[in-house]
Every structure is written in C-alpha cells, then in structure tokens.
Amino acid sequence: MSTTTERPPFGLTVSQRDGCKIFHMTGRLMDQKEADHMMEILEHELGDHRDLNVLLDMSQLQYMNSTGLNILISVLTRTRKGGGEVLISGMSTGVRQLFIVTKLDTVFTIKNSVEEALAALVK
Numbered sequence: 001m002s003t004t005t006e007r008p009p010f011g012l013t014v015s016q017r018d019g020c021k022i023f024h025m026t027g028r029l030m031d032q033k034e035a036d037h038m039m040e041i042l043e044h045e046l047g048d049h050r051d052l053n054v055l056l057d058m059s060q061l062q063y064m065n066s067t068g069l070n071i072l073i074s075v076l077t078r079t080r081k082g083g084g085e086v087l088i089s090g091m092s093t094g095v096r097q098l099f100i101v102t103k104l105d106t107v108f109t110i111k112n113s114v115e116e117a118l119a120a121l122v123k
Helices: 032-046 066-081 093-101 114-122
Strands: 011-017 020-029 053-064 086-089 109-111
Touching: 011 032, 020 032, 020 066, 020 114, 032 066, 053 066, 053 093, 053 114, 066 086, 086 114, 109 114
Parallel strands: 020 053, 053 086, 086 109
Antiparallel strands: 011 020
C-alpha cells in the first residue's frame, strides 16, 4: 500500500489595497508552467504602471524552489525599474529558509503580515 502526500497546486489571486497590488500565492510553486502562469498574471496586472508597489503574500505558499525564486527576482527587478517596491509577507519557515540560504532575505523586504507590509510602504 502506498501513501501519497497531498500536494496542492500553485494558485495566485490578486487584490489591491492602499495603492498596492497584492499577489496572494498558495500551494507549491515548483515548475516552469506555474512560473509562466504567474508571469502572465504579473505582466497583466503590472502593465506599464510606474511607481507601483507590489506585495507578495506568501502566507498560504507551502513550498517554492529555484524556479519560484527566479520569478520573484524578475518581479523585483521590473518593479524597482518602474520606481516601485516589492515586499513579501507571511513566509513559511521552509520558504524563509530558502531565502536565507540564497541570501535573498537581504534583497527583499520581508514582513510577518500583509498589514505590517502595507504599513511599511506608507512610511
């Protein structure tokens, strides 16, 4: 008898609050197909906006690998070139460890909650 671990698929929804686009990530961001889907949504949502701040809500993201990290670096680069900022909130222990190992925790602003991240943007 084999057991399977439930692996929820990657999901992404977008909301806006206080002039900030919030990308709510769920499940597991692991492969190029998921990454391409996320980039399509980001391209659509960000468009040609200038000075747009982006918040990546990872409170429901269970796992991410290097494919996901590459997407986040692309988002950061694009947003900063446009004069905006990228913050991350609600990171799980496993995902946070990935950021520490790759030293991306020194590149991204990471907050514990969406509210904390939005408050940091107002300053």
